[in-house]
Amino acid sequence: MMRKLIYLIIHLLQLGLVYGIYVVNDLYANHLGFMRNTSFFSEEFAQSWLGRYLVVLPIVMLLLSIFLVWRERTKERYLLLIIAAIWLSWLYSASLQLVPIYYLVVAIIFVILLLQLLLIGLVGRKNRG
Amino acid sequence: MDKKNKRILAVITSILAAFILMVGLNTNQVQAKASTTSQRLVKNNKPGENDFFVSAKWVQNQLKTNKKTVVIEASYGPGKEYKKAHLPGAVHMDTMEIETEANNWNILPAATCEKAFLKKGVTKDTPVIIYSSDINAASRVAFVAYWLGVDQVKILDGGFNAWQSAKYTTAKGNVKPKAAKDFKGNVPGRPDILISTSADLLAAQKKNPDLVLASTRSWAEFTGKTSGYSYIKDKGEPKGAVYAKASKTSADVAYLTNSDGTVKDPTKIFADWKKWGITPDKEVAFYCGTGWRAATAFFITKQSGWKNVKMFDGGWYDWDKAHQKHPSQYPVQVGDPRDKSKVKILD
Numbered sequence: 001m002m003r004k005l006i007y008l009i010i011h012l013l014q015l016g017l018v019y020g021i022y023v024v025n026d027l028y029a030n031h032l033g034f035m036r037n038t039s040f041f042s043e044e045f046a047q048s049w050l051g052r053y054l055v056v057l058p059i060v061m062l063l064l065s066i067f068l069v070w071r072e073r074t075k076e077r078y079l080l081l082i083i084a085a086i087w088l089s090w091l092y093s094a095s096l097q098l099v100p101i102y103y104l105v106v107a108i109i110f111v112i113l114l115l116q117l118l119l120i121g122l123v124g125r126k127n128r129g
Numbered sequence: 130m131d132k133k134n135k136r137i138l139a140v141i142t143s144i145l146a147a148f149i150l151m152v153g154l155n156t157n158q159v160q161a162k163a164s165t166t167s168q169r170l171v172k173n174n175k176p177g178e179n180d181f182f183v184s185a186k187w188v189q190n191q192l193k194t195n196k197k198t199v200v201i202e203a204s205y206g207p208g209k210e211y212k213k214a215h216l217p218g219a220v221h222m223d224t225m226e227i228e229t230e231a232n233n234w235n236i237l238p239a240a241t242c243e244k245a246f247l248k249k250g251v252t253k254d255t256p257v258i259i260y261s262s263d264i265n266a267a268s269r270v271a272f273v274a275y276w277l278g279v280d281q282v283k284i285l286d287g288g289f290n291a292w293q294s295a296k297y298t299t300a301k302g303n304v305k306p307k308a309a310k311d312f313k314g315n316v317p318g319r320p321d322i323l324i325s326t327s328a329d330l331l332a333a334q335k336k337n338p339d340l341v342l343a344s345t346r347s348w349a350e351f352t353g354k355t356s357g358y359s360y361i362k363d364k365g366e367p368k369g370a371v372y373a374k375a376s377k378t379s380a381d382v383a384y385l386t387n388s389d390g391t392v393k394d395p396t397k398i399f400a401d402w403k404k405w406g407i408t409p410d411k412e413v414a415f416y417c418g419t420g421w422r423a424a425t426a427f428f429i430t431k432q433s434g435w436k437n438v439k440m441f442d443g444g445w446y447d448w449d450k451a452h453q454k455h456p457s458q459y460p461v462q463v464g465d466p467r468d469k470s471k472v473k474i475l476d
Binding site for chain 1 (some may be wrong): 205206207209210224230234358359360380
């Protein structure tokens with residue numbers, strides 16, 4: 001029962017974050033202050049150390065997901081693999097020049113991924129316990 | 130359920146509750162109290178030739194009597210609010226059509242702006258009425274039209290709220306403008322009113338050393354307590370700037386407007402400006418962060434009969450960038466310039 005509830009809550013949070021992409025896109029398109037701030041901080045981030053080496057992180061996450069699936073094949077682990085693959089493809093297929101909210105989407109998918117990892121961690125702990 | 134699980138459940142439930150609260154929270158719009166005529170700059174329904182701010186009643190009459198009139202709703206973006214409701218026949222203008230980040234948020238070249246207005250069907254002799262829910266957005270777009278040389282530029286006093294309060298009809302959806310081909314005049318028709326960049330400001334100051342550089346930024350911005358914008362790191366003002374009380378924050382001109390958004394009778398504010406040497410007999414260049422608030426001050430002073438007012442469009446955003454590259458050429462003051470012990474000059 002408890003496990004099901006955790007599953008539900010975390011997946012709802014993830015869905016909320018997917019909706020969050022629509023929200024930030026709308027904010028960017030219609031709110032001047034948000035657009036100017038996003039534009040400024042995206043440029044700043046792109047030029048930062050983390051921004052330049054950001055492409056490494058999704059590769060690491062994808063490898064981690066593959067490893068986790070290889071260890072144990074569950075729906076949640078497959079979902080993690082799918083999210084990691086989406087994250088990686090977004091990072092390579094889109095860019096700040098094409099999508100002004102590029103880094104915001106990167107951040108949102110990253111949080112979704114972390115939640116999925118948390119879920120796998122919690123489930124794993126439960127199974128071991 | 131063991132203790133550990135209970136703790137996890139409590140944390141997750143709290144996060145979820147906070148999330149739902151954030152999404153579902155609706156801020157209650159406080160109904161603005163209508164200002165009386167005596168508190169307003171716009172006193173009657175018959176504006177003079179040099180009046181820019183006009184009443185909703187005048188706009189209603191103008192739309193009936195002059196079918197050539199073009200009404201523009203000015204706001205950032207594709208016009209989400211505009212599509213929900215707008216003045217009958219009004220077309221939307223995205224502020225990004227006249228300014229971009231790549232241009233330091235300065236007004237784009239005259240030829241680009243001319244095209245933007247031609248697309249809306251505006252030529253030199255087209256009567257133009259501009260309105261917005263944000264007076265600064267309306268003033269910004271109106272300033273560009275005026276700078277280009279449009280003969281008759283008016284701004285709806287109180288914006289869309291004033292129109293709705295008067296219970297005039299509104300329309301929904303998008304109005305496709307009937308584009309014009311020829312502006313019927315050289316652009317910019319009024320080049321003197323715009324000081325575009327910081328380099329242009331230096332040139333203007335060289336030409337007239339008595340030019341008053343008036344900051345319409347908030348006191349906190351003026352004295353260097355805040356930059357006013359998260360996308361501007363540095364705090365301060367161009368050296369020599371004086372304080373034109375106009376804003377409480379970087380996003381308003383609260384001292385120039387009534388609570389219903391109409392323009393205040395500026396008598397009191399002009400008395401305040403006088404203490405800083407901002408008077409109608411001088412050449413005055415208003416500026417702010419990126420030229421929105423300054424545009425409102427520009428039109429209020431023009432309507433009040435000030436002859437030699439301009440706008441330094443670059444504002445603090447442009448000056449700060451210039452200062453970073455050439456500090457001694459573009460010095461910065463931080464603090465209250467009236468007291469030498471309280472002001473720091475960065476050069």
